[in-house]
Amino acid sequence: MMDEAAIKAILARDAERVETYLTNQGPQGNPLHGLEIPQGLADAVAYSLMAGGKRLRPALCLSFTRLFAGDDEKALPFAAGIECIHTYSLIHDDLPAMDNDDFRRGKPSCHKQFDEATAILAGDALLTDAFFLMSSCAESLPAERVLQAINRMALAAGSAGMVGGQFLDMQYTGKQSIPLAALREMHAMKTGALLQASCLCGALLAGAENEELKKVAAYGRALGAAFQIADDILDETGDAAAMGKPVGSDSANGKITYPSLLGLDESRRLAEEEHQNAVSALEPYAHHAECAFLQGLAAYVVQRVQ
Ligand code: GRG
Numbered sequence: 001m002m003d004e005a006a007i008k009a010i011l012a013r014d015a016e017r018v019e020t021y022l023t024n025q026g027p028q029g030n031p032l033h034g035l036e037i038p039q040g041l042a043d044a045v046a047y048s049l050m051a052g053g054k055r056l057r058p059a060l061c062l063s064f065t066r067l068f069a070g071d072d073e074k075a076l077p078f079a080a081g082i083e084c085i086h087t088y089s090l091i092h093d094d095l096p097a098m099d100n101d102d103f104r105r106g107k108p109s110c111h112k113q114f115d116e117a118t119a120i121l122a123g124d125a126l127l128t129d130a131f132f133l134m135s136s137c138a139e140s141l142p143a144e145r146v147l148q149a150i151n152r153m154a155l156a157a158g159s160a161g162m163v164g165g166q167f168l169d170m171q172y173t174g175k176q177s178i179p180l181a182a183l184r185e186m187h188a189m190k191t192g193a194l195l196q197a198s199c200l201c202g203a204l205l206a207g208a209e210n211e212e213l214k215k216v217a218a219y220g221r222a223l224g225a226a227f228q229i230a231d232d233i234l235d236e237t238g239d240a241a242a243m244g245k246p247v248g249s250d251s252a253n254g255k256i257t258y259p260s261l262l263g264l265d266e267s268r269r270l271a272e273e274e275h276q277n278a279v280s281a282l283e284p285y286a287h288h289a290e291c292a293f294l295q296g297l298a299a300y301v302v303q304r305v306q
Pocket of ligand 1: 053
């Protein structure tokens with residue numbers, strides 16, 4: 001098993017590659033592919049995009065490309081596009097009409113730093129420009145693979161995935177209780193779908209076959225669940241400075257969480273169970289060096305809360 005320092009080193013290396021790509025080719029670059037972007041919009045996009053996220057989703061995409069013997073350099077525009085989708089979701093999630101959060105990634109959220117209209121448009125720009133970046137992979141990878149990956153990513157980010165999950169989250173907010181199955185389904189859509197699709201897209205870009213994609217999907221599903229349970233636990237027990245946002249915001253906002261439904265101990269047990277599911281899903285690739293990183297990443301996600 002890979003130790004935490006080695007996992008963090010790989011994450012940091014891939015984060016830097018993604019950030020370099022975003023700096024040079026991303027939607028805050030001015031001009032974007034020769035076209036001028038209004039400076040105020042570019043500033044708001046850059047503010048949120050370059051605010052020091054972990055770049056977990058692009059790292060998953062690149063790692064799965066490597067696992068299936070693809071050239072991860074050629075997948076870089078796709079990975080950068082995924083981070084744009086993720087950043088858009090955070091900007092919109094923080095808006096007054098949604099979670100109304102004043103801080104994100106340790107800084108004032110986008111609508112606090114700029115204004116609401118600018119934050120809405122920065123999110124819209126990131127979402128749309130993400131598809132420009134992802135489709136530009138077809139310059140160096142087979143167009144059919146790129147199309148399959150975009151198709152998968154669009155499904156995960158849209159109404160049957162992240163946006164649908166966010167809608168359910170808003171509906172459940174303020175309720176006394178909901179069934180555990182409803183909480184799991186909501187999180188599978190809101191947080192899990194994008195994490196899982198990041199894994200699947202990396203594999204698709206490398207040309208992975210259907211049987212392989214099933215294992216990737218199982219890993220991504222379990223990782224997404226472990227990540228969300230850990231996030232809920234950290235919201236109760238975590239350190240505000242380390243998280244870059246106040247703790248306890250879930251209960252203050254009337255959110256139902258894993259700890260509020262199950263208690264902390266059972267939530268930790270469930271996170272560990274999902275970690276084991278993620279590890280098992282990739283057991284057929286145990287001989288591959290990349291597998292140690294991916295399995296270690298699943299451990300890292302839950303170790304933070306055990
Ligand atoms: C507004 C359409 C729309 C969707 C919002 C994902 C999401 C849906 C909202 C985020 C709310 C939230 C805090 C969810 C918990 C899990 C999560 C996505 C945490 C943030 O992801 P990290 O930890 O963030 O990967 P960094 O900053 O490292 O990129």
